[in-house]
Amino acid sequence: MKDLEQLRQTAADKGIDVIDWNFESDRIQGLYCDGIIALSKKLPNSTAAACVLEEEIAHHDLTDGNIIYIESVQNRRQERKARMLAIQRRADLHMIVAALHQGLRSQEEIADYLCVTEEFLCAAIEGYRQKYGQYVRVSEDVLLLEPTVGLLSMME
Numbered sequence: 001m002k003d004l005e006q007l008r009q010t011a012a013d014k015g016i017d018v019i020d021w022n023f024e025s026d027r028i029q030g031l032y033c034d035g036i037i038a039l040s041k042k043l044p045n046s047t048a049a050a051c052v053l054e055e056e057i058a059h060h061d062l063t064d065g066n067i068i069y070i071e072s073v074q075n076r077r078q079e080r081k082a083r084m085l086a087i088q089r090r091a092d093l094h095m096i097v098a099a100l101h102q103g104l105r106s107q108e109e110i111a112d113y114l115c116v117t118e119e120f121l122c123a124a125i126e127g128y129r130q131k132y133g134q135y136v137r138v139s140e141d142v143l144l145l146e147p148t149v150g151l152l153s154m155m156e
Contacts, residue, residue, distance in 0.1 A: 003046065003050060003115065004046040004047075004049050004050040004053065007050055007053045007054060007057065008053070010057060011037060011053065011057055011060075014057070014060060014061075015035060016032075016035055016036065016037055016057065016060055017035060017036045017037070018036075018037045018039060018053065019036065019037070019038050019039070020038075020039055020040075020041050021038035021039065021040060021041065022040075022041050022042075023038075023040050023041075023042070026042060028040060029043060029048075029052045030052040030053065030055065030056045031056070032056040032057075032059040032060055032063070035060070037053065037056040037057070037060070039052060039053060039056075040052070047115060047116065047117055048117050050090075050115065050116075051086070051090065051116055051117055051119075051120040054086040054089055054090050055082055055083055055086035057086075058081075058082040058083070058085040058086045058089070059078075059082045061082075061085065062078065062081055062082050062085060063078050063082055083123065083127070084127055084131075087120075087123065087124040087127050087128075090114065090115070090116050090120065090124075091114045091116050091120065091121060091124040093128065093136060093138045093143060094138060094139070095114055096110065096114070096124070096125075096143060096149070097138045097139070097141050097143055097151060098113075099113040099114060100143075100149070100150070100151040101151070107121055107122065107149075110149070125145060125149055128143075128145055129145045129146060132145065133145070133146075134146040135152075
C-alpha cells in the first residue's frame with residue numbers, strides 16, 4: 001500500500017504541488033486546484049492524510065473545472081468518480097479479499113492491513129455495495145458486502 005511519502009512523490013511526478021494548510025473549517029480535509037493540493041494540518045495521522053491525498057490526486061486525474069458547489073449534479077458525479085478512483089487505488093476488491101484471506105475480520109484490522117482509515121474503508125464498502133449490490137465475485141471468491149463484509153470461497 002502507498003504511504004504518505006510515496007503519494008507525495010506520485011503527486012510531484014504528476015506536476016502537483018502538495019502543501020499543508022490550516023483551513024478555517026474542520027470539515028475541509030483537502031482541496032485540489034490548478035495543480036496544487038492543500039492538505040489540512042488538522043488530519044489526525046499520516047494514514048488519514050494519505051487517504052485524503054489519494055482522493056485529491058484522483059481529482060487532478062479526473063476533475064474538470066470548479067466542483068466545490070456540490071448542489072450541481074455534475075459536480076456530485078465528478079466528486080463520486082474521484083472518490084471511487086481513490087478507493088480503487090487504496091482499497092480495491094482484491095485487496096479486501098486478501099485481507100479476509102489473512103483471517104482479518106474487524107473493520108479496524110482490515111483498515112490497518114490496507115493502510116486506510118476505518119472511515120475510508122466504510123466508504124469503499126458502501127461504494128462497492130452501490131455498484132455491485134449484496135455481493136461481487138472476485139477471482140475465485142465471492143465477497144459479501146451485506147449485511148457485513150465476508151468471504152465465500154468458490155468450490156470447483
